[in-house]
Amino acid sequence: MTSVAQPPSNTADVEIVHVPVSDPRVGPLLRELGHEYSTRYGKDAHGEIARYPDEEFTPPHGGLLLLLLEHGEPVAGGAFRRHDANTAELKRIWTHSAHRRRGLARRVVAELEREAAARGYRRIHLTTGPRQPEARGLYLATGYTPLFDTEADPETVGPLPFEKHLPAGTRAARTGEAAAL
Incomplete structure (x- = not known):
């Protein structure tokens, strides 16, 4: 019988850490993400994951975060980078395959939105692949507007x-926290 990792009792049981791409806890999750993309799209996707310089995911214009279980195991994460002066672009959103369907990706997206707003961004932009219905569902469920015909074959x-679009009050409410990031 195969054992499956048990979920945290709720998503509040995870620690959020802001890290650089070079943090050793990031590598295994990005490799898994690359493997999943390669499986879904039939080509090596690791180049796509490495397409942007790591510096684009660091303050002041970007950021990367991980969700860690109580013993420090990274289970989910994501990043954002500057798209334009008012827009952050979400990238590299993932949840470890043994920890999916527990609300962790929603937590990652919400935390990235909060951090982007604290950095002064007013809008979030992102793209996902046509063979990622889970991601499409996540973004629709978390209030993102599709910029494509949702009735069309992806x-x-x-x-x-x-x-x-990020709420206007978000930045003002987090001004003190922005300095701490």
């Missing part, structure tokens, strides 16, 4: 773009 659309 394979005919290509990368699926989404956007979300």
